[in-house]
Amino acid sequence: MSMINNLRAAVRPTRRQEAAAGQDRSSSAVVDCAVYQAGHRIGTSCSPEEAVRQVRDARGAFCWIGLHEPTEAEFAGIAERFGLHPLAVEDAVHAHQRPKVERYDSVLFMVLKTVCYLEHPSLTPTSEVVDTGELMVFAGPDFVITVRHGGHGSLAGLRRRLEEEAAESGLLGKGPAAVLHAIADHVVDDYLAVADRMQTDVDEIEFDVFSPKGGPGTDAGRVYQLKREVLEFKRAVVPLLRPMQQLSEPAAARLIDPEVQTYFRDVADHLARVIEQVQGFDELLNSLLQANLAQVSVAQNEDMRKITAWAAIFAVPTMITGIYGMNFENMPELHYRYGYFVVLAGITAVCIGMYRGFKRNGWL
Template sequence: MGATRRVGRAFARRSATGPGSLDLVGSGKLDGALVDWAFYSDGHRDGRVGSYVDALKRARRGDGFVWIGLFEPTEQQLAMIGAEFGLHPLALEDATEAHQRPKLERYGDTLFAVLKTVRYVPHGTLTATSEVVESGEVMVFCGPGFVITVRHGDHGELAGLRQRLEREPKRLAAGPGGVLHAIADQVVDTYLEVADAVQADIDQIEIEIFSPRGWRNIERVYQLKREVLELKRAVAPLTGPMRALSTTEHPLIHEETRNYFRDVDDHLLRVKEQVVSFDELLSSILQAGLAQVQVSENEDMRRISAWVAIVAVPTMIAGIYGMNFDNMPELKWHYGYFICLAVMASACTVLYRLFKRNNWL
């Protein structure tokens, strides 16, 4: 209870505008961005709290915490939230603009985490333009007495997570740090699911690239490699923040919660190794496909050269007897035409069999 009171006093000190000075929910100032909000006490959603102002008052007293979920809020809406909870301007700027790198930053007693969400895009046949991995972002402001989640992208909804946590009061009883862990755990679990789906695509393209004329699928390999890089950009930078959350002491992260963060960190390392292996394997497949292109081009050149050599013999003979000189050998011979055709056919047949035996044709 003492720790809770300290958190409450810290929250009250941070709120320079005073308790309940901005009724953001009731005034409709968050319309279009607000997904859900609730006040949680002892791990339970407190339905007795009838207004947002009352929830803030109780959170500032250290009786629980407020969880506000936002979807693509405007700069003005985030500015109002920042004024209410004393959020750092740099963190608000990052939350306004999407396409941030996964990171964890500490501003006083508030943690600001950016996590990349990913989604596997189902497709019948992988093409050179198929979108395989779609990414979004979840920003989490985690402070004494409050959690604010800002989501960018059409996937990565947290409504289902909120409902699951409400069925597990023990996890919500861990406070804002417990919510941060639950979000990170869900994001990393999604990484594992997407990585398994991408593995199936890689297995398929690997079989196709080594089939006859498989080099024709080289554009699909390149496209899949780009999609794997999208997944890699979401997974790799997150290892540092997860390691910090699992090892660094912070008032919002209880020791038991750090143990759970270590489990998330372990899963993240596993999926990171898997994604790195995807990248290396696709690079090898791409090189193999390019080698097949070169081999195929060499084979085509040999075939062309062989046919040119075969056609050169009758062309030479026809060219000689097309010179129109009066005193050419056998020019008046009765069977000269037929013998000339026979020589051409014999020479072409010999050359054809020779090139065929040497696998040039």
């Protein structure tokens, strides 16, 4: 019996081993983890466990943990360590959320849509113009946790820039709220860049729709595709305006430094500009679709008029030859010496007259 217990004890992992295994599982999704104090980074990258220990020991410090597409198992340890709400954790792991800001006690949970412009040589009915991802941010009293989904929207450059400008701007000294603002500002700046790039595509399709070289209906597929991409962009930016405004309101002053709130108002202003630009794209593309359909209708009407005019012209010889093909015996014209030539001349004269009339009225 004692031998069996010894075997079980040898097989059963110790608590330290379980903690190490949990650390290994979470570290696979951790992109960077660092501790900041007085606006400056302390040391190099460390594990989340070490970051928590340093933050608890150092007064006024906070840690910033960046993760990329963590699984439930990888995020469970970090969520438990920082006391994150289960609903927010579920949203962060599974993604596919609308842009929003939620408050869980002393923790702010923000969802942002990241947008990336996809290069393409020319716009086609199947061109992808924008690609979207998701970025979740947990901002607590002494921590910032970012969870990124998608192949773009990396925050490594932003983190490096904030660390380099720490002595000048002093934003990192404002704590997690300053990091939350920097992330929101970074995402909205990407929106501005994408909107400027999309302006070129919209201008190109507008020129092509009204250009005589294309012809009616040739650009409908391209317009529909670009409109789908604009709608995807619109779904990413429009719902974010209200959360940005909420962060700059007095109700959020308990969680966000009033000085940082001023910066959030600036982000909201930039976001409002992007929304106006995207809504302008949407309205312009609607107008282009209507103009394209109008061009198609006009072209169809012109074709129908031409067909009708030629049908009327050919109806004249058809009618006359039909009359003379009835084979009645008492038809005086049948015995006229020059009747055949007179009928041909009459048919030709009537057809020429009808052709000139249709031509003058623009039917041919």
